[in-house]
Amino acid sequence: MITVTEAVRLIGENTLTLPITEVTLTAANGSVLREPISADRDFPPFHRVSMDGIAIRFANFQAGEDTFRIEGVQLAGAPPQTLHQNDGCLEVMTGAILPGNTDTVIRYEDLKIFDRNGIRYAHIFAAPKGRMQNVHQRGSDRQAADLLIPAGTLLSPAEIAVIATVGKTTVQVSQPLRVAIISTGDELVEVTEMPLPHQIRQSNSYLLQAALQEQGVKAQRFHLRDDKAALLTELKDLLSRFDALILSGGVSKGKADFIPEVLAELGVQKLFHEVAQRPGKPFWFGRVANGPVVFALPGNPVSTFVCFYKYVRPWVRASLSAPAALVPKAILQEETVFRPDLTYFLPVKVAIGTSGMLTAKPVHIGGSGDFAALLSADGFLELPQKQSTFSVGEVYAFYGFRS
Numbered sequence: 001m002i003t004v005t006e007a008v009r010l011i012g013e014n015t016l017t018l019p020i021t022e023v024t025l026t027a028a029n030g031s032v033l034r035e036p037i038s039a040d041r042d043f044p045p046f047h048r049v050s051m052d053g054i055a056i057r058f059a060n061f062q063a064g065e066d067t068f069r070i071e072g073v074q075l076a077g078a079p080p081q082t083l084h085q086n087d088g089c090l091e092v093m094t095g096a097i098l099p100g101n102t103d104t105v106i107r108y109e110d111l112k113i114f115d116r117n118g119i120r121y122a123h124i125f126a127a128p129k130g131r132m133q134n135v136h137q138r139g140s141d142r143q144a145a146d147l148l149i150p151a152g153t154l155l156s157p158a159e160i161a162v163i164a165t166v167g168k169t170t171v172q173v174s175q176p177l178r179v180a181i182i183s184t185g186d187e188l189v190e191v192t193e194m195p196l197p198h199q200i201r202q203s204n205s206y207l208l209q210a211a212l213q214e215q216g217v218k219a220q221r222f223h224l225r226d227d228k229a230a231l232l233t234e235l236k237d238l239l240s241r242f243d244a245l246i247l248s249g250g251v252s253k254g255k256a257d258f259i260p261e262v263l264a265e266l267g268v269q270k271l272f273h274e275v276a277q278r279p280g281k282p283f284w285f286g287r288v289a290n291g292p293v294v295f296a297l298p299g300n301p302v303s304t305f306v307c308f309y310k311y312v313r314p315w316v317r318a319s320l321s322a323p324a325a326l327v328p329k330a331i332l333q334e335e336t337v338f339r340p341d342l343t344y345f346l347p348v349k350v351a352i353g354t355s356g357m358l359t360a361k362p363v364h365i366g367g368s369g370d371f372a373a374l375l376s377a378d379g380f381l382e383l384p385q386k387q388s389t390f391s392v393g394e395v396y397a398f399y400g401f402r403s
């Protein structure tokens with residue numbers, strides 16, 4: 001049996017580097033960027049008018065002028081005009097380039113336009129604060145060639161907008177991770193079936209599929225019987241078609257717990273079996289040399305759950321070259337005693353305390369088969385192996401499963 005820290009290390013040493021693929025911008029959301037994105041021009045690329053109104057030379061206002069003859073209109077999208085008379089003005093619209101020979105924009109709300117002898121004037125009644133008022137200055141956000149988005153970023157709508165503005169219609173991202181979720185067990189029937197008294201509907205593969213979906217991974221589900229020959233044939237096929245297999249069930253000491261021996265027969269090298277933790281002690285992990293990775297998670301649903309968030313999710317993110325998920329700390333709210341020499345993953349409900357820190361209240365759970373108890377929890381606190389009494393006010397790593 002190995003420690004949680006050892007298990008994390010061994011899994012971390014077996015992250016994959018996925019090949020790069022080029023996708024269209026419209027299909028890139030949720031993928032991991034594999035090329036840096038730089039600014040092709042300054043942001044903004046010209047002095048951009050940011051309010052509808054008029055543009056003047058500030059020096060003229062400073063010299064005492066408050067009424068300006070309107071020379072014309074500068075619309076957004078029109079090539080730049082130039083103010084001809086120093087004491088004149090041009091009407092300007094949000095998004096337009098600032099006209100030549102002007103440096104200040106005054107909003108329509110701060111002026112009055114009137115007509116005298118067929119000539120239009122703007123009279124300002126709220127003094128402009130200074131040069132470049134209401135002008136979004138060229139290069140003030142980013143400069144041409146600045147790095148905007150580093151490789152490894154998980155693309156979200158904010159990145160998609162920036163990639164669009166630099167003129168890229170396709171982008172290099174990580175190829176999708178091919179994951180098979182495999183539930184095992186003769187007691188399990190499909191969700192659509194009516195279980196007999198000695199059967200249950202299977203839920204772990206749905207849990208895993210949903211949790212992977214949150215990481216942008218579309219996994220396929222399979223179900224296999226506790227039949228050694230069938231397991232050998234089916235798992236052999238799945239190992240040849242996927243980057244990772246996530247199994248649930250069949251890894252403990254039962255008469256039908258065939259998974260470790262079947263994987264060994266199929267040439268999957270065992271990296272560990274059994275981790276000093278509760279729940280999830282019978283967790284098995286291995287890999288085909290330079291090939292697919294196999295997580296064989298214990299079947300009890302809460303174990304599957306904990307092992308996913310503690311081990312599988314970080315591996316998925318690292319393999320996608322995505323940044324690691326944040327693991328905040330939370331302040332324990334109730335004394336908890338756990339004597340076995342194991343790391344204990346305690347289900348908790350969290351809140352934001354008066355200090356602004358996360359606080360964690362233990363959620364009672366009837367063992368690792370009681371997954372309904374997780375409906376009242378937000379995640380798990382990792383209570384370290386070396387300690388047995390965990391006091392109020394102590395802080396521990398919190399693995400949340402609600403986004």
Ligand SMILES: Nc1nc2c(c(=O)[nH]1)N[C@H]1C(S)=C(S)[C@@H](COP(=O)(O)OP(=O)(O)OC[C@H]3O[C@@H](n4cnc5c(N)ncnc54)[C@H](O)[C@@H]3O)O[C@H]1N2
Nearest residue numbers: 183185202203204205249250251252253257298299300303
């Ligand atoms: N003699 C021992 N027995 C057990 C030990 C042990 O150390 N010595 N460990 C216990 C622990 S801890 C766990 S966790 C389980 C792990 O069992 P397996 O990985 O072998 O899983 P199964 O036996 O197939 O199933 C266990 C339990 O979980 C239910 N299950 C399985 N798959 C699903 C699914 N897809 N959806 C819903 N529920 C599922 C299954 O029906 C069983 O009730 O072993 C202990 N035993």
Ligand code: MOO
Nearest residue numbers: 279280300303368
């Ligand atoms: O992992 Mo087992 O779930 O401790 O019951």
Ligand SMILES: [Mg+2]
Nearest residue numbers: 250252254257
């Ligand atoms: Mg078993």
